[in-house]
Amino acid sequence: MTTEVAAPSGYDAFLAAITPTSGLMKTILDPATGGVVGEAPVHSVADLEHAVAAAVAAQPAWAGLGHEGRSAALLRAADAVERSAEDLARLLSREQGKPLNGPNARFEVGSCVAWLRAAATIPLEAETIVDDGQTRAELHYRPIGVVGAIGPWNWPMMITVWQIAPALRMGNSVVVKPSEYTPLSVLALAKVINEELPEGLLSVISGGRDVGERLAGHPAVGKIMFTGSTATGKAIIKSSADTVKRLTLELGGNDAGIVLPDADPKAIAQDLFWGAFINSGQTCAALKRLYVHEDIYDAVCEELGAVAAAAPMGNGLDETSVLGPLQNKQQFDIVNRLVDSAKHSGARILTGGNPPQEQPGYFYPTTLVADIDNDNPLVAEEQFGPALPIIKYSTVNEAVAMANGLDVGLGASVWSSDPAAARKVAARIQAGTVWINKHGAVDPRIPFGGAKQSGYGLEFGVEGLKALGVPQIING
Missing domain, CATH: 3.40.309.10 (Aldehyde Dehydrogenase; Chain A, domain 2)
Structure with a gap:
């Protein structure tokens, strides 16, 4: 059941590209064998501050590209993920444990490609609310600014894309805090996506609870997207209150x-x-x-x-x-x-x-x-x-x-x-x-969200895009 299976040399080179050369590191173990998968950085709150500052600086020019320019970059990112799909799937399999086949690792990476393309191509037009000859009112959606994305360990790559793809499409920059159990998968995915994005626009900060708490309460972060337990979701609600952050929370289900x-x-x-x-x-x-x-x-x-x-x-x-x-x-x-x-x-x-x-x-x-x-x-x-x-x-x-x-x-x-x-x-x-x-x-075309204590806010489709923007009425 737990036989060690060797990974190919191409995978080794891929893993080496995301391995830190200095600083604090954490050894990530394979849940199937107990063997070492690789070393992940342990970023600090200071590292988070640098990432947020870079995100603030990169966001206006990205927003200025408009939907067409941003969508083109996301489509190129999807192609890049597709080119690296097998290495990403093998890393995911070793770190998270899920098999390559079935609805598992290769499926998850393929879903990342599909969601990137969907976020890039779903139309979002201005809505005419009233136009009666005397009054004209239009509803538009403007970028929020910096979005913080906090993800889980069960579908680390796919859920990260669920968070970052619509955020980027809507003109935001993103700082991602992955689970401490599966940071390598998210670091690798971001490395591939960043081949097609401006510097500083998308960052991954692989740290502990202190980093997550600071991200949730950071005054320069306009929205938090979180997938995880209801208990942690409640803590994020409290942390975000003083800065009146927008929230999308996909919490525990049964x-x-x-x-x-x-x-x-x-x-x-x-x-x-x-x-x-x-x-x-x-x-x-x-x-x-x-x-x-x-x-x-x-x-x-x-x-x-x-x-x-x-x-x-x-x-x-x-x-x-x-x-x-x-x-x-x-x-x-x-x-x-x-x-x-x-x-x-x-x-x-x-x-x-x-x-x-x-x-x-x-x-x-x-x-x-x-x-x-x-x-x-x-x-x-x-x-x-x-x-x-x-x-x-x-x-x-x-x-x-x-x-x-x-x-x-x-x-x-x-x-x-x-x-x-x-x-x-x-x-x-x-x-x-x-x-x-x-x-x-x-x-990716159909909105998804929870009821009761399973969270609030919608992801996917047009409604998911709108959730990553600030509604603005132009009246006149």
């Missing part, structure tokens, strides 16, 4: 899926599985609570078990792997604790539940848990790993009430052979996005 009694268990099993286990469950908008009607409960459990058995888990550089390790020990311990609590409560472990002992890597086996109460910690807390609780229900009203029973609402899904019936149920669910017969399928 997404529910409801399988209606008319669904075909075999037909939906593959999509159900990947809705839950993409990136080994380490996805904010992954399916984390599955509610199945009692009439088809056993059949759904059986079909999911068959899909799980056919999904190999192993070292990310092994071309046969489609599931990888958890990224860090803290997350491994959370998943292990929650599955153990389910076992002790009397829930039935259909598959998995017993992590390998005395082996390198944070591998937790694909785990399906049946006959579990809705208030069990594995259901009520976000596990963020490869363990799916499957809860039986009797009526749709009961399922909807359970799905809405938590204080989060990022995504949800409804599964049915009747899309019209599924949409009626979807309208009753308190979540920012409700998918029908799929889960977690994001699209």
